[in-house]
Amino acid sequence: MDGGGGGGGRSREAVAGELERLRAEKKELDLRIRLLESELETCSPAPASSAGENACGAGGACQTRRGFAQDDALPAYMIYRYSRHLLLPDFGVEGQRKLSSSSILVVGAGGLGSPVALYLAASGVGVLGIVDGDDVELNNLHRQIIHQEAYIGRSKVKSAADACRAINSSIKVVEHHHNLKPSNALEVVRKYDIVVDATDNLPTRYMISDCCVLLNKPLISGAALGLEGQLTVYHHNGSACYRCLFPNPPPVAACQRCSDSGVLGVVPGVIGCMQALEAIKVATDVGEPLSGRMLLLDALSARIRIVKIRGSSPVCTICAENSVFTQEDFQKFNYEAFTSSPMSDKSAPSLDLLPESARITCREYKSLVDKGEPHLLLDVRPAHHFQIVSLPRSLNIPLAALEEKLPMLETSLKETAGSSDEQPSLYVVCRRGNDSQSAVQLLREKGFHSAKDIVGGLQCWAQDVNPDFPAY
Amino acid sequence: MHLTLEFGGGLDLLLEKSTKVHQVDVQPKDDEGKATMKGLLSWVKSNLIKERPEMFIKGDSVRPGVLVLINDCDWELCGGLDAELEDKDVVVFISTLHGG
Numbered sequence: 001m002d003g004g005g006g007g008g009g010r011s012r013e014a015v016a017g018e019l020e021r022l023r024a025e026k027k028e029l030d031l032r033i034r035l036l037e038s039e040l041e042t043c044s045p046a047p048a049s050s051a052g053e054n055a056c057g058a059g060g061a062c063q064t065r066r067g068f069a070q071d072d073a074l075p076a077y078m079i080y081r082y083s084r085h086l087l088l089p090d091f092g093v094e095g096q097r098k099l100s101s102s103s104i105l106v107v108g109a110g111g112l113g114s115p116v117a118l119y120l121a122a123s124g125v126g127v128l129g130i131v132d133g134d135d136v137e138l139n140n141l142h143r144q145i146i147h148q149e150a151y152i153g154r155s156k157v158k159s160a161a162d163a164c165r166a167i168n169s170s171i172k173v174v175e176h177h178h179n180l181k182p183s184n185a186l187e188v189v190r191k192y193d194i195v196v197d198a199t200d201n202l203p204t205r206y207m208i209s210d211c212c213v214l215l216n217k218p219l220i221s222g223a224a225l226g227l228e229g230q231l232t233v234y235h236h237n238g239s240a241c242y243r244c245l246f247p248n249p250p251p252v253a254a255c256q257r258c259s260d261s262g263v264l265g266v267v268p269g270v271i272g273c274m275q276a277l278e279a280i281k282v283a284t285d286v287g288e289p290l291s292g293r294m295l296l297l298d299a300l301s302a303r304i305r306i307v308k309i310r311g312s313s314p315v316c317t318i319c320a321e322n323s324v325f326t327q328e329d330f331q332k333f334n335y336e337a338f339t340s341s342p343m344s345d346k347s348a349p350s351l352d353l354l355p356e357s358a359r360i361t362c363r364e365y366k367s368l369v370d371k372g373e374p375h376l377l378l379d380v381r382p383a384h385h386f387q388i389v390s391l392p393r394s395l396n397i398p399l400a401a402l403e404e405k406l407p408m409l410e411t412s413l414k415e416t417a418g419s420s421d422e423q424p425s426l427y428v429v430c431r432r433g434n435d436s437q438s439a440v441q442l443l444r445e446k447g448f449h450s451a452k453d454i455v456g457g458l459q460c461w462a463q464d465v466n467p468d469f470p471a472y
Numbered sequence: 473m474h475l476t477l478e479f480g481g482g483l484d485l486l487l488e489k490s491t492k493v494h495q496v497d498v499q500p501k502d503d504e505g506k507a508t509m510k511g512l513l514s515w516v517k518s519n520l521i522k523e524r525p526e527m528f529i530k531g532d533s534v535r536p537g538v539l540v541l542i543n544d545c546d547w548e549l550c551g552g553l554d555a556e557l558e559d560k561d562v563v564v565f566i567s568t569l570h571g572g
Binding site: 108110111112113198199200201202205222223224225226228229230245246247248249250251253254255256257258261263268271294296298301305306307308309310345400 | 480481482492523524526527535536537538539541544545546548549564566567568569570571572
């Protein structure tokens with residue numbers, strides 16, 4: 001019974017063929033299992049937190065060991081997909097294994113979160129959680145590159161998760177369809193190893209940092225506005241937490257928002273890519289993470305500065321050894337009151353400076369225009385706003401320059417009056433109806449008693465009077 | 473002494489023509505005649521800040537949310553207000569960003 005080396009009566013070729021068939025079947029089954037697992041996550045009607053529970057098991061830290069052979073060699077499908085990672089001597093099999101076993105939570109699926117989620121998914125993180133309560137809007141798309149036009153009006157998390165699954169069906173993507181709040185943050189963050197702060201507002205930044213300290217998670221924090229970006233790793237290897245650096249919140253007037261000040265799309269893209277990089281370094285323990293240092297990007301002058309920052313403060317109310325701040329304190333903490341800012345980039349604090357008699361609505365203004373009432377419309381937005389779009393025959397004097405340009409206003413009013421003895425009415429408009437109130441207050445103090453503010457500004461004009469007026 | 477002063481994160485908007493980088497020759501003396509950050513802050517406030525000084529200074533220090541860096545190092549690690557400056561130092565004032 002030599003049989004050419006074959007065993008058990010079967011020919012060598014038959015056994016090899018059977019083996020080949022079984023291996024292919026196993027590969028196919030593995031793929032189907034992964035797809036089904038990821039489908040289970042998406043279609044689960046249970047709150048995201050319980051989906052997270054399934055993703056991570058009961059053991060606190062999220063450690064997925066799915067797909068590994070017993071001897072800890074990478075499964076075949078991973079070797080080919082991540083081969084360019086595996087070829088890096090500093091990263092290699094060990095790096096990929098750690099990455100595939102780690103779970104990372106990305107808070108915010110916007111300008112920063114888009115590249116973070118895309119890169120983490122593509123690189124093969126084990127579990128990728130995405131948190132956001134917003135829907136995709138058209139004016140997001142210039143920077144939030146994870147979203148496509150077809151998803152406008154739909155949930156950002158759904159859109160981002162679909163994009164990540166389309167890139168890599170072998171990872172687990174967990175959707176958290178709500179904004180992070182003190183009441184739910186601990187429960188969500190607890191299930192992940194690493195947190196990426198890709199949010200757009202101050203109170204949420206304080207909250208995420210406090211939460212990460214309480215649960216002892218490293219925090220990859222990025223921010224971008226205008227043409228500048230900032231990046232650091234908090235609460236890792238003895239580095240500071242957000243509160244060590246900024247124990248007191250800045251005044252509200254210093255908190256610029258992308259929806260007011262603008263942002264060049266690529267800038268959060270650059271910072272987000274670097275956040276993904278730092279998250280991968282922390283997850284795999286490869287290289288030197290940006291903890292204890294901060295990266296400052298000035299896109300306009302193409303300058304990047306990396307500076308040394310203070311470590312964890314011994315007197316920090318949150319992360320110092322003798323801190324008395326508990327999880328219960330956290331859940332009750334009012335971050336919006338602490339920072340006097342809303343937990344959203346969109347809701348601008350609205351002023352109420354004027355008596356009713358000094359204001360008119362957009363509809364009232366429209367009807368007096370239609371009647372041909374002589375008047376002057378003063379637009380107090382910055383000049384570059386005025387260039388975007390403006391109402392016909394309006395005069396632009398930005399609020400900041402109004403006081404010094406009062407003589408110019410005086411002249412324009414006289415021209416409007418023409419030969420008539422009657423003083424023409426003066427109406428003041430801005431983007432949302434805040435600056436116009438400040439302007440009317442100033443004008444009335446300076447003797448322009450007829451000045452009235454148009455309530456809600458151009459935003460209301462577009463909503464209530466002319467839906468074709470371009471909003472921005 | 474010659475200093476390079478840089479303003480970022482929106483603080484540049486408080487300065488004339490929103491200029492970010494300023495090459496200056498100053499003798500920033502504090503009450504004891506030392507060239508400290510305290511002396512420099514009051515010099516910056518009187519000579520460079522053109523509007524809304526409360527967006528830069530609070531009390532005798534910078535307002536909350538502003539990081540100060542002396543030669544790329546957090547001033548908290550160099551003595552804060554008492555940090556002594558030397559010729560050709562680079563001092564950066566940067567407001568923290570929150571957008572994304």
